[in-house]
Amino acid sequence: MTRSSEPLVLGIETSCDETGVGIVRGTTLLADAVASSVDQHARFGGVVPEVASRAHLEAMVPTIERACESAGIVVSDVDAVAVTYGPGLAGALLVGVASAKALALSLGKPLHAVNHLAAHVAVDQLEHGPLPEPCVALLVSGGHSSLLRVEDVTSDVQPLGATIDDAAGEAFDKVARLLGLPFPGGPHIDRSAVSGNSLAIDFPRGLTSRRDLERHRFDFSFSGLKTAVARWVEARERGGEPVPVSDVAASFQEAVCDVLVRKALDAAQCEGIEDLLIGGGVAANSRLRAMAEERASRLGIRVRVPRPGLCTDNGAMVAALGAEVVRRGRAPSRLDVSADSSLPVTSVLG
Ligand code: KG4
Ligand code: ZN
Numbered sequence: 001m002t003r004s005s006e007p008l009v010l011g012i013e014t015s016c017d018e019t020g021v022g023i024v025r026g027t028t029l030l031a032d033a034v035a036s037s038v039d040q041h042a043r044f045g046g047v048v049p050e051v052a053s054r055a056h057l058e059a060m061v062p063t064i065e066r067a068c069e070s071a072g073i074v075v076s077d078v079d080a081v082a083v084t085y086g087p088g089l090a091g092a093l094l095v096g097v098a099s100a101k102a103l104a105l106s107l108g109k110p111l112h113a114v115n116h117l118a119a120h121v122a123v124d125q126l127e128h129g130p131l132p133e134p135c136v137a138l139l140v141s142g143g144h145s146s147l148l149r150v151e152d153v154t155s156d157v158q159p160l161g162a163t164i165d166d167a168a169g170e171a172f173d174k175v176a177r178l179l180g181l182p183f184p185g186g187p188h189i190d191r192s193a194v195s196g197n198s199l200a201i202d203f204p205r206g207l208t209s210r211r212d213l214e215r216h217r218f219d220f221s222f223s224g225l226k227t228a229v230a231r232w233v234e235a236r237e238r239g240g241e242p243v244p245v246s247d248v249a250a251s252f253q254e255a256v257c258d259v260l261v262r263k264a265l266d267a268a269q270c271e272g273i274e275d276l277l278i279g280g281g282v283a284a285n286s287r288l289r290a291m292a293e294e295r296a297s298r299l300g301i302r303v304r305v306p307r308p309g310l311c312t313d314n315g316a317m318v319a320a321l322g323a324e325v326v327r328r329g330r331a332p333s334r335l336d337v338s339a340d341s342s343l344p345v346t347s348v349l350g
Contacts, residue, residue, distance in 0.1 A: 007079045007326040010067070010103070011319025012060075014096030015088025015116045016143055017041060017052045019059035021067040022316030023078070024323050029126045031071035032309070032316040035059035042183045046173065047142070053091035060099050067315065076107055080332070082322025085113035085350045086343025088143065093339035101335055110332035113350030114321045115157070115343060116313075117146060120279035122153050122324055123317035124306045132275035132302070136160070138264040140288075141280030141313070142169035142184065145260075147218045147267050148345060150277075154325050159345050160267050161218025164207075168256055168282045171222035175229050175252050179245050189249045190285050196246030198254035198287075203228050205259045218267050225255055257288045261295055268301050277304045284308035325349060 006026030013020035017038055023031040037055030041047045068075050083100030086093055097113065104111035121137045137148040145163040150156075166174070169186055176185020181192065206221035207213070229252050236243050260282075268276050276296060282288065283305050296303045310316060330349060337350040 007323050008073070008077055009080050009082055009319045009322040009326060010064070010075070010078045011082040011315045011317070011322050012096045012100045013084045013116070013119070013313055013315045013318045014056045014092050015084045015086070016092060016313055017047045017055070018313040019056045019063050020313060020315030020318070021063045022314060022319035023067050023071040023073065024126065024316060024319040026323055026327070027125045027129065027320070029316055030073070031067040032314055033063045033067035033070065034314050035063045038184065045177050045183055047089070049089045049091055052089055053095055056092055056095040060095065064103070075103070078107065078109060080110045080112055080322055080326050081107070082112040082114055082318050082325070084116045084119060084318050085337060086116065086340035088116055088341060090339060090341040093341060097337070097339045105335060111335060111337070112322045112325050113333040113337045114318060114325065115345060115348045117144065117148070117345045118153055118157050118348045119317040119321040121148070121150055121157075121277055122321035123279065123310045124277055124304050125324065126316060126320050127306050127310060128304050132304070134271070134273055135275040135277050136264060136268045136271060136273050137277045137279065138260060139280045140168040140260060140278070140282035142173060143167055144280065145220050146345065147264060149271055149273070153321065153348070154328050154330055155348055157345050157348055160271070161216070161220065161263065163220040163222065164216065165221050165223040166226060168220065168222060168260065169280070171226050171256060172282065174226050178230055178233055179243070179248060186282060186285065189253055190287070192246050193250035193253045193287065196244070196248070196250030198250040200244065200247035201232060201251035203251055203255040205255055208259060208262070218263055220259060220263065222256065225252070253285070253287050257285065257291045260288060261292045264292070265295060265299060265301060269299065274300065275302050275304065279306060279311055281312045283311040
């Protein structure tokens with residue numbers, strides 16, 4: 001049972017193509033309503049910002065209503081409104097921020113503008129209880145690939161590294177397209193890889209050579225890997241041979257997961273931290289989860305990964321961080337807070 005003394009927070013997420021509205025009380029999830037415009041982007045092979053913004057506008061009110069209904073509350077019950085104010089697509093973020101301001105103002109409740117990346121970390125509380133702090137967080141999605149040191153998820157998040165080109169999910173999506181798999185490609189590669197041989201092709205591991213490690217120890221690069229897969233597939237096609245989709249998917253997936261896990265564990269050891277949290281859409285990948293757990297346990301590092309539905313973008317993660325912000329007594333945001341598409345991870349609250 002939830003304690004009514006804990007804050008009831010409604011969170012709004014619109015940084016990419018998911019209109020998410022979550023409602024939590026403290027660390028208890030009451031509702032997680034998501035309307036995705038992913039189908040409208042499929043034929044373009046990637047998210048089209050203008051299409052995403054319009055879809056957010058249409059979905060916002062019905063999604064808020066759906067969340068309240070499934071949480072069994074009326075919107076005036078909420079103690080605070082939280083919203084993602086960056087990073088993400090500018091127009092998409094604007095819809096969420098404007099909606100949250102309107103809601104907070106009309107209800108006379110505080111507004112908490114929160115960083116999308118920190119919200120990906122905070123969401124784990126809804127499933128596994130209080131966050132281990134400090135922890136190292138590996139956030140991997142279609143829009144970001146970052147390694148963070150999280151001292152306090154509401155105030156002190158430091159970047160350790162990030163991708164210098166494509167995000168991990170973007171690499172999954174582009175390689176899937178090469179293999180003729182639908183968008184978004186991650187889940188399809190994951191499924192196809194199950195019947196493939198991950199040792200079939202030795203694809204490159206970006207930024208892992210000794211020289212690269214000197215400058216980019218905790219950074220990622222996936223564009224070379226994507227190109228290597230493209231060259232390999234083209235060579236097969238030129239030779240008139242069939243492309244072994246499952247083997248390519250499994251070998252590619254192994255290369256991505258190997259680098260992500262290797263660098264995340266190196267970061268944890270370097271920082272002297274025993275808890276690794278993995279979030280973002282790519283954290284739903286079955287090989288990534290298994291590999292991280294297996295290698296971490298050998299080093300005495302604990303791994304926490306939220307269930308797949310909480311890894312991909314959603315409103316519950318924003319509400320989870322909002323509730324933590326309220327619980328830790330942080331000041332609300334001003335009503336003139338603005339969306340920031342390139343918000344740095346160090347700006348946790350607006
Ligand atoms: O976090 P998310 O929903 O949205 C962004 O902020 O991008 O992540 C979506 C990304 C897509 O690139 C998708 O292909 C990838 O997460 N993804 C996966 C899996 N499920 C989703 N990648 C690999 N394996 C999966 N099972
Ligand atoms: Zn995200």
